[in-house]
Amino acid sequence: MNIFESYLKEILSLIKKNQNKLNLNEINNFKGINLEIPPVNFNEDLSSNICMVLAKINKLNPNELATKVQALIKANIKDFKDVKIAGPGFINIDLSNDALVKIINKIFKDSSNFGSFNSNFKFNIEFVSANPTGPMHVGHCRGAIFGDVLSNLLKFNGNKVTKEYYINDYGNQIKNFVKSVYLRIREIKYEEKFKDEKDLYPGEYIRDIAQKILTNNNLKFDSFEKSFDFLAKEALNYSMDMIKSDLTKLGIIHDSFVSEKSIVDSDGVINAIKQLKKTKHIEEGYLEPPKGEENKDWKKIKRLIFKSALFGDDSNRALQKNDGSWTYFANDLAYHFNKVSRKYDKLINILGADHTGYVKRIEGAVLALSGNKTSLECKVCQLVKLFKKGKPFKMSKRAGEFISVNDLLSEVSRDSIRFMMLNRSNDVELEFDFEKVLEKSKENPVYYVQYCHARIQSILRMINFKVEKKTTIKKIDVNFNKYEKDILKKIFEWPKIIRIASIKYEPHRIPFYLYQLATLFHSYWSKGNEDEKYKFIKDGKVNNNIIIIIQLILIVLQNGMKILNVSLPNKM
RNA sequence: GCGCCCUUAGCUCAGUUGGAUAGAGCAUCGGUUUUCUAAACCGAGGGUCGUAGGUUCGAAUCCUUCAGGGCGCGCCA
Numbered sequence: 001m002n003i004f005e006s007y008l009k010e011i012l013s014l015i016k017k018n019q020n021k022l023n024l025n026e027i028n029n030f031k032g033i034n035l036e037i038p039p040v041n042f043n044e045d046l047s048s049n050i051c052m053v054l055a056k057i058n059k060l061n062p063n064e065l066a067t068k069v070q071a072l073i074k075a076n077i078k079d080f081k082d083v084k085i086a087g088p089g090f091i092n093i094d095l096s097n098d099a100l101v102k103i104i105n106k107i108f109k110d111s112s113n114f115g116s117f118n119s120n121f122k123f124n125i126e127f128v129s130a131n132p133t134g135p136m137h138v139g140h141c142r143g144a145i146f147g148d149v150l151s152n153l154l155k156f157n158g159n160k161v162t163k164e165y166y167i168n169d170y171g172n173q174i175k176n177f178v179k180s181v182y183l184r185i186r187e188i189k190y191e192e193k194f195k196d197e198k199d200l201y202p203g204e205y206i207r208d209i210a211q212k213i214l215t216n217n218n219l220k221f222d223s224f225e226k227s228f229d230f231l232a233k234e235a236l237n238y239s240m241d242m243i244k245s246d247l248t249k250l251g252i253i254h255d256s257f258v259s260e261k262s263i264v265d266s267d268g269v270i271n272a273i274k275q276l277k278k279t280k281h282i283e284e285g286y287l288e289p290p291k292g293e294e295n296k297d298w299k300k301i302k303r304l305i306f307k308s309a310l311f312g313d314d315s316n317r318a319l320q321k322n323d324g325s326w327t328y329f330a331n332d333l334a335y336h337f338n339k340v341s342r343k344y345d346k347l348i349n350i351l352g353a354d355h356t357g358y359v360k361r362i363e364g365a366v367l368a369l370s371g372n373k374t375s376l377e378c379k380v381c382q383l384v385k386l387f388k389k390g391k392p393f394k395m396s397k398r399a400g401e402f403i404s405v406n407d408l409l410s411e412v413s414r415d416s417i418r419f420m421m422l423n424r425s426n427d428v429e430l431e432f433d434f435e436k437v438l439e440k441s442k443e444n445p446v447y448y449v450q451y452c453h454a455r456i457q458s459i460l461r462m463i464n465f466k467v468e469k470k471t472t473i474k475k476i477d478v479n480f481n482k483y484e485k486d487i488l489k490k491i492f493e494w495p496k497i498i499r500i501a502s503i504k505y506e507p508h509r510i511p512f513y514l515y516q517l518a519t520l521f522h523s524y525w526s527k528g529n530e531d532e533k534y535k536f537i538k539d540g541k542v543n544n545n546i547i548i549i550i551q552l553i554l555i556v557l558q559n560g561m562k563i564l565n566v567s568l569p570n571k572m
Numbered sequence: 573g574c575g576c577c578c579u580u581a582g583c584u585c586a587g588u589u590g591g592a593u594a595g596a597g598c599a600u601c602g603g604u605u606u607u608c609u610a611a612a613c614c615g616a617g618g619g620u621c622g623u624a625g626g627u628u629c630g631a632a633u634c635c636u637u638c639a640g641g642g643c644g645c646g647c648c649a
Contacts, residue, residue, distance in 0.1 A: 087592040526613035
């Protein structure tokens with residue numbers, strides 16, 4: 001819903017009609033022309049760069065053009081109270097009260113969709129995909145919440161979104177994981193000492209899994225090889241249950257879980273390779289030795305190679321190991337071929353910072369596999385730096401020392417974690433101060449926004465006012481005061497925030513915006529402390545302007561927090 | 573060495589896909605509760621937007637150079 005689109009159209013058609021008078025030859029390229037809320041220091045309701053853009057294309061003086069356009073608009077568009085020229089050629093517009101009423105009614109009419117714009121794509125967003133070898137830790141949280149909120153945001157605009165989790169239940173890591181469980185079982189059942197070898201998982205949760213398996217089964221577990229298939233299935237189930245339970249507690253529910261093993265077992269790799277051989281993206285050949293540290297396992301052997309260098313990757317990538325078995329990347333090709341075959345319009349992967357080097361090859365792979373029909377965009381979330389008592393706190397699953405999501409959730413509310421993890425752009429590192437997040441105070445932005453909602457609900461309770469879904473207003477009794485106007489302008493900005501957040505896949509813009517909106521409200525509210533005339537409630541009543549304003553704020557808070565999936569308490 | 577990301581107030585960060593006088597929070601200093609929720613508000617100080625060029629009516633934003641920091645650079649997953 002673009003609430004100013006109709007005005008922009010009116011202006012454009014007016015200009016087209018008067019093209020000759022305005023000396024405009026080129027008029028078909030309207031790219032970059034906008035009509036939006038001016039910066040805070042300006043009092044006008046709307047602002048357009050139209051004259052500057054058109055003047056550039058037609059090689060005219062922007063100010064002269066603006067003077068003519070100003071006269072045209074003034075004479076023809078009734079909803080505008082005043083039209084001014086400012087700066088290098090901006091057209092600034094004051095709306096009439098009638099126009100404000102129209103816009104506000106538009107918002108009220110379809111309040112639960114206020115801010116969304118029509119979009120109808122089929123998305124697949126893959127996120128979390130934490131290895132099923134242990135519980136989720138704090139670092140996983142960021143990508144998890146990012147992906148979840150991005151999904152909500154895209155759905156808000158009318159897209160269809162599949163939230164997907166890729167289970168890496170294949171390969172050496174799983175072997176080591178299952179071996180760890182096996183050894184813990186031996187420890188419990190036969191009192192054998194747990195050997196702390198370097199690739200094993202020493203974490204306490206492994207013992208829990210072992211214990212659960214023992215409780216439910218009366219097998220001997222006298223050979224690792226013989227027990228493997230059974231143990232792998234059981235241990236992975238317990239592990240995934242842990243992860244799913246953590247995700248649920250964070251408010252995240254995936255629509256789809258895809259197993260790497262099942263992809264490989266159903267000849268997925270072979271099919272993907274067949275496809276890529278057709279398109280000549282795969283060849284048999286030799287690779288250069290790896291550049292970083294020396295690798296004693298490296299062998300110069302003829303093997304299948306994906307030509308990822310065609311897509312900007314540093315080098316081509318091996319699909320087979322020394323023994324001819326598939327690499328992780330080969331399996332991933334199969335998985336993404338599977339995604340492509342499910343006919344999505346757009347694929348998104350949310351990755352951790354340690355996977356940046358992987359982006360080009362996998363994005364290239366999707367283009368190759370789909371014949372350029374499907375695009376994959378990888379969003380990389382930078383590290384979460386955990387601080388404890390002023391010192392960085394390192395997490396390592398291998399070492400078994402980490403703060404799990406479960407630990408975190410036992411002390412910090414889900415709301416705070418969700419809001420906090422989105423309070424930075426995904427491109428920058430996030431400092432997550434354990435102590436700070438534990439504080440339930442103004443340090444924590446989520447409380448500030450929730451408090452805004454609680455205050456509004458308190459007012460509504462006080463005057464016994466019931467908010468109706470589809471309300472309308474007929475006119476505005478008195479002009480909005482400057483505080484109300486500032487809030488209105490912020491409200492009118494909401495669709496733009498949503499649009500940009502959606503286009504750029506940047507959900508962090510939402511918490512930032514909501515915080516700003518809450519600031520304006522708290523500020524206005526407090527004016528009543530200084531000046532009696534700004535008190536909201538007088539003789540048990542609230543004037544119409546305030547009723548309008550707080551209902552609008554409610555709409556935005558509700559739509560925004562619904563996307564974030566953070567609660568809005570009525571009382572605090 | 574190569575790739576990706578970052579560099580904006582003392583600190584942590586926003587910044588509208590090129591717009592007008594670059595903004596918040598924290599910290600510092602000073603104010604506001606017999607009053608609708610002080611979990612709040614108001615005011616003050618604080619900036620060569622890392623450096624040097626370029627593109628144009630206009631650059632924190634785009635291009636190039638250099639410097640500093642982070643992540644990665646397997647035939648691990």
